[in-house]
Amino acid sequence: xxxxxxxxxxxxxxxxxxxxxxxxxxxxxxxxxxxxxxxxxxxxxxxxxxxxxxxxxxxxxxxxxxxxxxxxxxxxxxxxxxxxxxxxxxxxxxxxxxxxxxxxxxxxxxxxxxxxxxxxxxxxxxxxxxxxxxxxxxxxxxxxxxxxxxxxxxxxxxxxxxxxxxxxxxxxxxxxxxxxxxxxxxxxxxxxxxxxxxxxxxxxxxxxxxxxx
Numbered sequence: 001x002x003x004x005x006x007x008x009x010x011x012x013x014x015x016x017x018x019x020x021x022x023x024x025x026x027x028x029x030x031x032x033x034x035x036x037x038x039x040x041x042x043x044x045x046x047x048x049x050x051x052x053x054x055x056x057x058x059x060x061x062x063x064x065x066x067x068x069x070x071x072x073x074x075x076x077x078x079x080x081x082x083x084x085x086x087x088x089x090x091x092x093x094x095x096x097x098x099x100x101x102x103x104x105x106x107x108x109x110x111x112x113x114x115x116x117x118x119x120x121x122x123x124x125x126x127x128x129x130x131x132x133x134x135x136x137x138x139x140x141x142x143x144x145x146x147x148x149x150x151x152x153x154x155x156x157x158x159x160x161x162x163x164x165x166x167x168x169x170x171x172x173x174x175x176x177x178x179x180x181x182x183x184x185x186x187x188x189x190x191x192x193x194x195x196x197x198x199x200x201x202x203x204x205x206x207x208x209x210x211x212x213x
Contacts, residue, residue, distance in 0.1 A: 039084030136177035
């Protein structure tokens with residue numbers, strides 16, 4: 001943390017995920033931003049672990065967690081909170097982008113999926129939303145941005161995109177949309193995503209007629 005603080009003064013930008021017990025101040029107080037994670041963090045038992053005897057069992061201990069940002073250009077609040085599920089969704093979405101870009105780099109562009117004008121508009125909105133915030137929108141947010149009163153209308157559009165193979169929808173997850181189109185950004189994309197995630201969201205508008213079947 002001392003090194004990160006020193007490099008921060010020289011223009012460095014660092015993001016740390018911290019886990020610790022909560023018996024004392026355990027976060028770097030000189031960080032530009034601290035986002036406390038709602039929901040404790042635990043770890044699965046390693047597959048290689050073999051108990052010495054019947055008395056040696058996992059403790060099931062969970063830890064408090066926080067994200068520390070060292071960035072002297074940070075303009076957001078000093079402290080915020082983020083849900084563990086939302087953070088996991090952000091991480092999964094970012095990794096999906098990395099994997100997709102790796103596949104495109106290794107295999108070439110390949111064939112293009114043909115979308116209707118409305119489907120392309122919805123896809124562009126999803127890409128723009130995720131590029132700005134670092135995680136996908138919820139179905140309700142999609143409906144709001146498309147100007148729908150019913151979430152079902154937005155879901156129909158999302159399912160149509162899933163059938164075309166440009167997104168995947170993970171059922172039962174609030175932000176379960178995974179884009180199969182890489183979202184490009186500059187060299188500071190990782191820090192930028194965290195900054196967008198923690199600094200709050202803005203309302204955006206888009207227009208598209210409800211899907212007619």
